[in-house]
Amino acid sequence: MKSAEIITIGDEILIGQVINTNAAWIGEQLSCIGVSVIQHTTIPDEHRAIIKALQTASDNADLIIITGGLGPTKDDITKTALCEFFQKKLVLNDEVAKHVEKIFSRYGTQLLSVNKKQAEVPEGCRVLKNNHGTAPGMLFEENNKVYISLPGVPYEMKGIMEEEALPLISEKFNLETIVHRTILTQGIGESFLAEKIKGWANGLEKESIGLAYLPSPGLVRLRLTAKGLDRPNLEKKVSVAVDALRPLLPKHIFGEGNTTMAEVLGKLLREKGLSLSVAESCTGGNIAQKLTSIPGSSDYFKGGVVSYSNEIKVGLLGVDAALIEKRGAVSEAVAIEMAKGARDHLKSDLAISTTGVAGPTGGTEEKPVGTVWIGLATTKGIWAKKFQLGDNRERNIEVTALTALNLLRLELVNNNL
Amino acid sequence: MKSAEIITIGDEILIGQVINTNAAWIGEQLSCIGVSVIQHTTIPDEHRAIIKALQTASDNADLIIITGGLGPTKDDITKTALCEFFQKKLVLNDEVAKHVEKIFSRYGTQLLSVNKKQAEVPEGCRVLKNNHGTAPGMLFEENNKVYISLPGVPYEMKGIMEEEALPLISEKFNLETIVHRTILTQGIGESFLAEKIKGWANGLEKESIGLAYLPSPGLVRLRLTAKGLDRPNLEKKVSVAVDALRPLLPKHIFGEGNTTMAEVLGKLLREKGLSLSVAESCTGGNIAQKLTSIPGSSDYFKGGVVSYSNEIKVGLLGVDAALIEKRGAVSEAVAIEMAKGARDHLKSDLAISTTGVAGPTGGTEEKPVGTVWIGLATTKGIWAKKFQLGDNRERNIEVTALTALNLLRLELVNNNL
Numbered sequence: 001m002k003s004a005e006i007i008t009i010g011d012e013i014l015i016g017q018v019i020n021t022n023a024a025w026i027g028e029q030l031s032c033i034g035v036s037v038i039q040h041t042t043i044p045d046e047h048r049a050i051i052k053a054l055q056t057a058s059d060n061a062d063l064i065i066i067t068g069g070l071g072p073t074k075d076d077i078t079k080t081a082l083c084e085f086f087q088k089k090l091v092l093n094d095e096v097a098k099h100v101e102k103i104f105s106r107y108g109t110q111l112l113s114v115n116k117k118q119a120e121v122p123e124g125c126r127v128l129k130n131n132h133g134t135a136p137g138m139l140f141e142e143n144n145k146v147y148i149s150l151p152g153v154p155y156e157m158k159g160i161m162e163e164e165a166l167p168l169i170s171e172k173f174n175l176e177t178i179v180h181r182t183i184l185t186q187g188i189g190e191s192f193l194a195e196k197i198k199g200w201a202n203g204l205e206k207e208s209i210g211l212a213y214l215p216s217p218g219l220v221r222l223r224l225t226a227k228g229l230d231r232p233n234l235e236k237k238v239s240v241a242v243d244a245l246r247p248l249l250p251k252h253i254f255g256e257g258n259t260t261m262a263e264v265l266g267k268l269l270r271e272k273g274l275s276l277s278v279a280e281s282c283t284g285g286n287i288a289q290k291l292t293s294i295p296g297s298s299d300y301f302k303g304g305v306v307s308y309s310n311e312i313k314v315g316l317l318g319v320d321a322a323l324i325e326k327r328g329a330v331s332e333a334v335a336i337e338m339a340k341g342a343r344d345h346l347k348s349d350l351a352i353s354t355t356g357v358a359g360p361t362g363g364t365e366e367k368p369v370g371t372v373w374i375g376l377a378t379t380k381g382i383w384a385k386k387f388q389l390g391d392n393r394e395r396n397i398e399v400t401a402l403t404a405l406n407l408l409r410l411e412l413v414n415n416n417l
Numbered sequence: 418m419k420s421a422e423i424i425t426i427g428d429e430i431l432i433g434q435v436i437n438t439n440a441a442w443i444g445e446q447l448s449c450i451g452v453s454v455i456q457h458t459t460i461p462d463e464h465r466a467i468i469k470a471l472q473t474a475s476d477n478a479d480l481i482i483i484t485g486g487l488g489p490t491k492d493d494i495t496k497t498a499l500c501e502f503f504q505k506k507l508v509l510n511d512e513v514a515k516h517v518e519k520i521f522s523r524y525g526t527q528l529l530s531v532n533k534k535q536a537e538v539p540e541g542c543r544v545l546k547n548n549h550g551t552a553p554g555m556l557f558e559e560n561n562k563v564y565i566s567l568p569g570v571p572y573e574m575k576g577i578m579e580e581e582a583l584p585l586i587s588e589k590f591n592l593e594t595i596v597h598r599t600i601l602t603q604g605i606g607e608s609f610l611a612e613k614i615k616g617w618a619n620g621l622e623k624e625s626i627g628l629a630y631l632p633s634p635g636l637v638r639l640r641l642t643a644k645g646l647d648r649p650n651l652e653k654k655v656s657v658a659v660d661a662l663r664p665l666l667p668k669h670i671f672g673e674g675n676t677t678m679a680e681v682l683g684k685l686l687r688e689k690g691l692s693l694s695v696a697e698s699c700t701g702g703n704i705a706q707k708l709t710s711i712p713g714s715s716d717y718f719k720g721g722v723v724s725y726s727n728e729i730k731v732g733l734l735g736v737d738a739a740l741i742e743k744r745g746a747v748s749e750a751v752a753i754e755m756a757k758g759a760r761d762h763l764k765s766d767l768a769i770s771t772t773g774v775a776g777p778t779g780g781t782e783e784k785p786v787g788t789v790w791i792g793l794a795t796t797k798g799i800w801a802k803k804f805q806l807g808d809n810r811e812r813n814i815e816v817t818a819l820t821a822l823n824l825l826r827l828e829l830v831n832n833n834l
Contacts, residue, residue, distance in 0.1 A: 012631050012640065014454040016445030017599065020437055023459070028433030037431040038466070042440070042457035045629070049455070056473070072608045073630045107805060114608050132809060153632065155812065214434060278723075284709025285702035288723040292701025295777055295810055303729040306695075306705040308720040312763055316722070316733055346729055360712055393712055 002173045004030050005039040005061040007053050009068035009078060010152060013042050022067050022157055029161060033170050034178040034227070035063060045069060050081035058145055063169060068152030070135040072114040078149055079122065086140055088122040093136070096127060100134045128164035132156045137164060146172055176227055179234040181242055182214075183222045185252040186261060186406040190215045193222075197248050200241075209241055217395045218402035219261075254409060261405045262290040262297075268412045269300040269350075274379075276408070277346035278304035279317050279338040281329065282356035282372060286401040302348045307338065317341030330355050330367050335375035335384035343377040350417070351377040352404045353384070359393045370396055374404045378411055418593040418644060421447050422456040422478040424470050426485035426495060427569060430459050439484050439574055446578060451592040452480060453644075462486060467498035475562055480586060485569030487535075487552040495566055496539065503557055505539040510553070513544055517551045545581035549573045554581060563589055593644055596651040598659055599631075600639045602669040603678060603823040607632045610639075614665050617658075626658055634812045635819035636678075671826055678822045679707040679714075685829045686717040686767075691796075693825070694763035695721035696734050696755040698746065699773035699789060703818040719765045724755065734758030747772050747784050752792035752801035760794040767834070768794040769821045770801075776810045787813055791821045795828055 006026050012018045023040040030037050038061060043049040050069070057064040069078030083090055097119035104111045118134045121127060128137030133153060137160040140147040148165050150157045185193060190213050194201070204211050210225035224241060226234040246253060255264045269276055278287045288304040291297050305316050310329055313319040319337040327333045338353035356372030363369035370389035376382065387403060389396045411417055423443050429435045440457040447454050455478055460466040467486070474481045486495030500507055514536035521532065535551045538544060545554030550570060554577040557564040565582050567574045602610060607630050611618070621628050627642035641658055643651040663670060672681045686693055695704045705721040708714050722733050727746055730736040736754040744750045755770035773789030780786035787806035793799065804820060806813045828834055 011627075011629055011642075013441070014444050014457060015448040015597070016441035016443070017638075017640065018631065019441045020457070024430070024433035024436045026433070027431050031432040038461060040431065040437070040457070040459035044455060071630065071632070073611045106807070109609075112608055112612055114611065155634075155809070212434065277729075280702075280705075284714075285697075285705030285721065285723070286709075288697075288702030288725075289706045292703075292723070292725060293811065293814070297701075298725050301725050303725040303733075304702060304723040305733070306702070306709070306721040306723070308705075308709065308715050308718050312694075312720040315764070316720075316762065345733065347732070394710065397710070 001034070001036045001176065002062045003038045003060070004035045004063040004065060005041060005057040006037065007057060007064065007066040008040065008042045008152075009045055009050060009066065010042065011044050014044055022152065022154055025154070025158065026065055026067070026161065029166060030063075030065075030169075032178065032180050033166060034175040035169065035173070045077060047077055047081050047084075050078060051085055054081070054085045054147070058143075058147075062145055062173065064145065064147045065150065065165075066147070067150045067157055070118075070149065070151045071153075072112075072118055072134070079120070082125075082138070082140070082147075082149060083122045086122060086124075086142065088124055090120040091123045093119055093121050093127055096121065096136045099129070099136075103134055128160050128168075130156055130160050131163065132159040139165070139168065141172075177229060177231045177234060179226045179231065179238050181224045181238050182257055183224070183242060183245065183253055184255045184257075184259070185220050185222065185249055186218060186254055186402055188220065188249070188252050190220050193220055193249075193252075197245065200245055200248060203244075204241060207237055207241065209238060218399040251410060254406060260290070260294075261402055261409070263294050265405050265409050265412075266291065266294050266297055266300060268409060272412065272417065274349040274412075274417065275300050275302050276350045276352070277302045277342045277348035279342035279351060279353040279375075280304060280306050281308065281313070281338070281354055282358045283354045283397050283401045283404070284308065284358075286397050287352060287354065287404060290401055290405065302346050305342060305346070313338060313341075317345060328367065330357055330371055330373060332373055332384045332386065335373035336382050339375035339377035339384070340382050349379055350408065351375075352408055353377075354400050354404055356387075356389075356396070356400060358396045358400075359391050372396065372400050374400065374407060376407055376411060378408075378415070378417055380415060380417065418451070418453050419479045419590040420455045420477070421452045421480040421482060422458060422474040423454065424467075424474060424481065424483040425457065425459040425569070426462055426467060426483065427459065428461050431461060439569065439571055442571070442575065443482055443484070443578065446583060447480075447482075447586075448595055448597065450583060450587050451594045452586065452590070453595070462494060464494055464498050464501075467495060468502055471498070471502045471564070475560075475564075479562055479590065481562065481564045482567065482582075483564070484567045484574055487566065487568045496537070499542075499555070499557070499564075499566060500539045503539055503541075503559065505541055507537040508540045510536055510538045510544055513538065513553045516546070516553075520551055545577050545585075547573055547577055548580065549576040556582070556585065558589075593646060594648040594651060596643045596648065596655050598641045598655050599674055600641070600659060600662065600670055601672045601676070602637050602639065602666055603635060603671055603819055605637065605666070605669045607637050610637055610666075610669075614662065617662055617665060620661075621658055624654055624658065626655060635816040668827060671823060677707070677711075678819055678826070679711050682822050682826050682829075683708065683711045683714055683717060685826060689829065689834065691766040691829075691834065692717050692719050693767045693769070694719045694759045694765035696759035696768060696770040696792075697721060697723050698725065698730070698755070698771055699775045700771045700814050700818045700821070701725065701775075703814050704769060704771065704821055707818055707822065719763050722759060722763070730755060730758075734762060745784065747774055747788055747790060749790055749801045749803065752790035753799050756792035756794035756801070757799050766796060767825065769825055770794075771817055771821055773804075773806075773813070773817060775813045775817075776808050789813065789817050791817065791824060793824055793828060795825075795832070796834055797832060
């Protein structure tokens with residue numbers, strides 16, 4: 001099995017100002033294509049440190065991925081270090097030069113000499129195109145080892161990895177076949193999930209299928225992994241396992257792979273030709289933001305009201321002020337009126353509402369922090385459901401948003417809307 | 418200056434299942450007490466890898482902190498590796514044994530033999546008490562180097578670091594002081610920023626102040642670092658440099674350290690007793706979400722309308738339908754009407770509006786992807802400003818949201834609202 005070391009360059013990571021999410025992401029991607037990640041190393045923005053890390057890594061691993069230090073400013077020194085390490089000179093790459101010029105002309109801004117320098121790469125390297133920025137990725141081969149240098153900006157790094165580096169790594173190494181499937185669940189915690197699928201999980205072991213639980217707020221991803229030589233057979237084995245899992249979690253499984261709840265729901269809405277609006281109190285725009293993060297969402301998402309004040313609940317959503325006074329803003333009745341108001345005033349087929357105490361303050365004995373009502377107005381009726389979450393504001397907002405979207409998804413799937 | 422390497426043990430980190438927040442936290446703590454962190458290394462749960470990492474680290478650093486691999490399960494093997502590295506035997510530590518027993522009796526559960534093993538430590542090490550769990554920390558000294566082994570569970574690790582390890586490190590090393598300041602800028606790209614402050618940055622070099630650029634979508638953080646013995650002098654030196662920087666970037670610097678734009682703006686609104694609402698088209702709820710992520714934001718944020726459809730722009734914000742027809746939804750006139758509509762209909766003192774083509778599709782020759790109008794309605798007038806961004810939807814939304822918040826911040830600061 002081929003091994004990899006990931007080198008991250010950056011003082012900001014060493015001193016804890018930035019958390020090293022790049023190494024985690026690259027580690028995950030490499031594992032998925034069957035490369036064994038044996039070390040992450042983070043080093044300072046220093047020439048000597050980069051050279052030393054490259055030397056050490058080349059003694060241990062078959063693949064060395066190095067991120068950071070490719071920007072136009074003078075604290076970015078990876079290219080000079082790569083030149084010394086491979087004993088090459090910097091040369092201007094015409095293709096990269098054109099790409100950089102194109103990006104600057106699009107913004108209508110002038111090219112600075114520091115930007116021109118971004119088109120220089122060590123002689124003989126293979127340029128990996130950066131479709132999301134100016135600094136190119138670079139691939140070097142020496143003594144059967146592959147070295148890949150990438151920018152540290154996460155979305156640029158990810159773009160080059162997905163579009164250029166990962167296919168090349170698969171091609172250059174003769175990798176064992178690994179089949180992964182990741183099943184996405186919502187609304188059930190990791191330990192309850194594990195208890196519920198215990199028997200099924202034991203069956204996986206007999207089939208030599210690996211299982212990993214990957215929790216994040218509101219979601220648990222289940223990753224199934226099978227390794228071997230015969231891809232069709234591995235795929236079939238995993239597929240049988242996934243089919244056996246579905247009936248165990250009918251309310252919780254909403255998708256697979258890298259999709260999101262908003263994407264799954266959006267697809268359903270588009271298929272059914274239904275439009276959606278939202279009335280958000282405790283989620284403060286998070287649901288609208290999730291829905292609109294999907295390109296083309298304007299086809300089914302009409303918009304929303306963030307009714308952070310009661311005045312807006314009354315004025316824009318038509319909630320009865322006396323009802324708020326009587327039941328409180330965080331109540332079943334108000335959640336229902338909000339959903340109804342969004343559906344009527346924003347003229348959509350369906351509407352979601354949220355009202356709750358996100359925290360950290362604002363709780364009472366009757367309605368402690370984490371009390372949340374989610375309302376749904378559909379073509380078949382209006383109702384609201386209560387949830388009792390924890391005391392972390394950020395987590396409560398995220399969990400409420402995902403739960404609301406999943407509730408609507410279940411209505412669409414099960415209630416034949 | 419004393420140097421440190423942080424070694425993290427854990428397969429789950431290598432494959433990206435867990436992000437290495439422990440290394441970031443330890444890095445930050447060590448920097449704060451004046452230890453220079455020169456490397457983070459993450460290795461698998463393997464005996465040989467641990468030995469090798471300890472050897473390499475002891476060649477480079479004065480302080481080696483190793484986390485993970487101290488639990489009672491069989492994949493936890495750090496203690497055996499430490500015994501081999503220091504050529505010591507495991508011996509039962511009475512104090513730790515009593516501590517473990519006490520914890521188990523508190524929960525009323527029976528002590529398993531694997532738990533008893535937690536009271537064994539390599540002979541001659543100094544035990545660092547774990548007030549939050551069963552696995553003790555351990556400190557070793559050899560050849561003027563200090564080695565500290567800590568559990569990987571974050572709250573146990575942090576407890577031992579704060580209560581035991583950090584004071585001992587300060588005491589054992591005669592530490593040089595490090596002073597960091599991080600200045601947050603918005604609305605200027607890394608290379609333009611570098612060009613604009615070139616003279617100032619050269620001056621820093623003469624003062625032996627380090628400078629790093631830390632870019633993320635819409636923001637660039639500037640980190641200044643000074644090292645030496647005299648803390649007040651270093652702080653003064655950095656403070657003078659920051660004061661000299663401010664007039665160079667009057668529109669861009671919005672804060673320092675770990676604050677956010679929404680927090681800075683929220684503080685200003687609270688101070689001035691002004692309320693805010695938003696009318697979001699292309700940002701789709703992102704601005705509302707940023708504002709409501711701050712606890713207590715309901716004091717100044719009244720809410721918003723996500724007007725993804727023109728119908729909502731007309732119906733809820735009172736934008737003239739004929740104006741949309743004539744000028745298009747992405748236009749100065751509509752941005753102004755949206756801001757005015759939000760201020761009037763949501764009854765706030767101030768309002769922000771956004772309308773644009775976030776992409777990846779929907780662009781025209783006249784209004785390509787990335788065309789964005791941001792509108793502001795204040796107590797002194799209403800206006801809108803155009804921005805030409807790139808073709809990445811996620812980035813365009815984030816940059817627009819941050820730019821809009823910064824525009825309002827500048828109005829509040831400069832226009833005496």
